[in-house]
Amino acid sequence: MKYDVRQLRLLSNDEIADGIFDMRLEYGADELPVSCGQFAHILVPSKTLRRPISVCDASDGVLRLVYQVKGEGTRILSEMKPGGTVDVLAPLGNGFRLKKGVRYALVGGGIGTPPMLYTAKLCDSPLVITGFRSKELVILQEDLKAAGAECVLCTDDGSAGKRGFVTDILRERAGDYDEVLACGPTPMLKAVAALCGELSKPCQISLEERMACGIGACLVCAVKIRENGEEIMKHVCKDGPVFDAREVVFNG
Numbered sequence: 001m002k003y004d005v006r007q008l009r010l011l012s013n014d015e016i017a018d019g020i021f022d023m024r025l026e027y028g029a030d031e032l033p034v035s036c037g038q039f040a041h042i043l044v045p046s047k048t049l050r051r052p053i054s055v056c057d058a059s060d061g062v063l064r065l066v067y068q069v070k071g072e073g074t075r076i077l078s079e080m081k082p083g084g085t086v087d088v089l090a091p092l093g094n095g096f097r098l099k100k101g102v103r104y105a106l107v108g109g110g111i112g113t114p115p116m117l118y119t120a121k122l123c124d125s126p127l128v129i130t131g132f133r134s135k136e137l138v139i140l141q142e143d144l145k146a147a148g149a150e151c152v153l154c155t156d157d158g159s160a161g162k163r164g165f166v167t168d169i170l171r172e173r174a175g176d177y178d179e180v181l182a183c184g185p186t187p188m189l190k191a192v193a194a195l196c197g198e199l200s201k202p203c204q205i206s207l208e209e210r211m212a213c214g215i216g217a218c219l220v221c222a223v224k225i226r227e228n229g230e231e232i233m234k235h236v237c238k239d240g241p242v243f244d245a246r247e248v249v250f251n252g
C-alpha cells in the first residue's frame with residue numbers, strides 16, 4: 001500500500017486515561033487508504049526520529065491515534081494543541097489480514113488495545129478481550145461496544161472487569177472462534193501465541209520494536225522470523241508489524 005507524508009490538522013488531543021491521549025487528525029474528504037493494524041509515523045517537533053503509533057481508527061475522514069506518554073517524544077505530542085498541524089507518514093506496514101466469513105477473537109493488552117478498534121470495525125461481530133494493569137488505564141471499551149464487538153475486560157488487580165489475564169478468557173472462549181488477532185506487550189503476545197499453538201488456532205500478532213526510518217531502510221526494527229524451517233531477519237516496519245504467530249521467534 002502506498003504511503004505519503006501529510007500535514008494533518010489536529011482536531012483534538014484529549015487525555016482519556018492516566019497518561020493516555022486520544023489524538024484526532026483531519027485526513028481530508030477522501031477515503032483513508034488504511035488497513036487495520038497499520039501504523040502512522042509521527043514527526044515530533046524538535047525530534048529527528050519519528051514515533052510509530054498504530055492506527056486506532058480511520059473512519060469518516062479522521063485518523064485517530066491513541067498513545068501513552070512514555071518518554072520525551074510522546075510527552076511533546078501530548079502537549080500539542082488543536083488547530084495546529086501534525087506531520088504524518090502513513091499508512092505504513094502490513095496489518096491484520098482479514099477474510100470474509102471468519103469469526104475473529106481479538107486480544108488487546110494495555111496500549112496494544114487501540115489498533116483493535118479499527119480491526120473490530122472491519123470484523124463481523126468479533127469478541128474483543130482487553131487487559132490492563134488497573135482501572136486507571138482502561139481505554140476504548142465504549143468505542144469497541146459501539147463497533148459491534150462483544151467486550152470482555154480484564155485487569156491484573158481486579159479493579160475493573162474480571163481479575164486475571166487475557167489468556168484466561170481466551171482459553172475459555174477460543175473454541176467459538178476461527179482465528180485470533182493480538183496486539184500488546186511481548187510477554188502477552190508470547191502467551192497468546194503459545195496458547196493458540198496448543199489449541200491449533202490460527203493467530204496473527206502485531207509486534208512492537210523500536211523504530212527509526214519506519215520504511216525498511218535502516219534495520220533498527222529487525223526481528224527473527226521462522227520461514228520454511230529457517231530463521232531469518234525481517235523488518236517489523238515493512239514486513240510487519242503483523243506476523244503469523246507461528247513464525248515469530250521470541251527471545252528467551
Ligand SMILES: Cc1cc2nc3c(=O)[nH]c(=O)nc-3n(C[C@H](O)[C@H](O)[C@H](O)COP(=O)(O)OP(=O)(O)OC[C@H]3O[C@@H](n4cnc5c(N)ncnc54)[C@H](O)[C@@H]3O)c2cc1C
Nearest residue numbers: 051052053054066067068070071072073074208209210241
Ligand atoms: C508498530 C508500532 C505501533 C505502536 N503503536 C503505539 C500506539 O498505538 N500507542 C502507543 O502509545 N504506543 C505505540 N507504540 C510505541 C510508541 O512508538 C513508543 O512508546 C514511542 O515511540 C516512545 O517514544 P518517546 O519519545 O515518548 O519515548 P522514548 O524516550 O523514545 O522511550 C521511552 C520508553 O519507551 C520505550 N519505547 C520506545 N520506542 C518503543 C517502541 N517502538 N516499542 C516499545 N517501546 C518503546 C523505550 O524503550 C523507553 O523505555 C508503537 C510502536 C510500534 C513499533
Ligand code: FES
Nearest residue numbers: 212214218219237
Ligand atoms: S525502522 Fe528502519 S528498517 Fe524498520
